[in-house]
Amino acid sequence: MARPETPRWLQVVGASQAGKTTLMVALVQRARSAGQSAAAVKWSHHPLGGEPAGQAVPRRPAARHQKDAERLHAAGADPVYRVAPDGVERLSADWARRSALPHEQADRWPHLARAWQGLSVEWLLVEGGRELPTPKIVLAPGGVPPTRGPVALWVGRPDDAQAFGAERWVPWAPPDALAELVWARRGDLSRPLSCLAGDSACCRDGPL
DSSP: OOOOSSOEEEEEEESTTSSHHHHHHHHHHHHHHTTOOEEEEEEOSSOOOSSOTTOEEEOOOOOHHHHHHHHHHHHTOSSEEEEETTEEEEEOSSEEEEEOOOSSHHHHHHHHHHHHTTOOOSEEEEEOOTTSSSOEEEEESSSOOOOOSOEEEEEEOHHHHHHTTOSOEEOOOOHHHHHHHHHHTHHHHOEEHHHHHHOGGGGTSSOO
């Protein structure tokens, strides 16, 4: 299968412990089983730490948010990025490479979107990043997590879905079962990254 000129962006957000990483791992595995390549992004509010930008650093015992990124890599996502307030970490088998990141929130999204457009993968699967102006799958089993941007799919209560103007709603389901539904409708729930990076209206125009 020929690779596209730009990856398709598929993003999952939601409350803590809602099963976001489990769903992401299942989606990476489905992509790999279908012969498609996937990169992954773990959007985190936890700082990376004190290592200098642009240097390869050895692996250390990982906190939970770093272990989540490593789970995605073990499932077959390559590369895997962890975006934090103080930098970006690119994970590989034995090391991480850190780079500087603009600290102004308004600068973060266009900077990364332009960089990721050149990835030679079919899919860019993203966990977290509620503040991004991009279409999202929202996991909300017990309440309403604050989120920005269009909601491609709401997983939770129908009244919450209506309040957020979600295009689609499904009741809560375990992540493995939800992965089957998301993968079956991946074309409707994703967008080409070039579209999102070049024109924010593309996030909204047309059917999700």
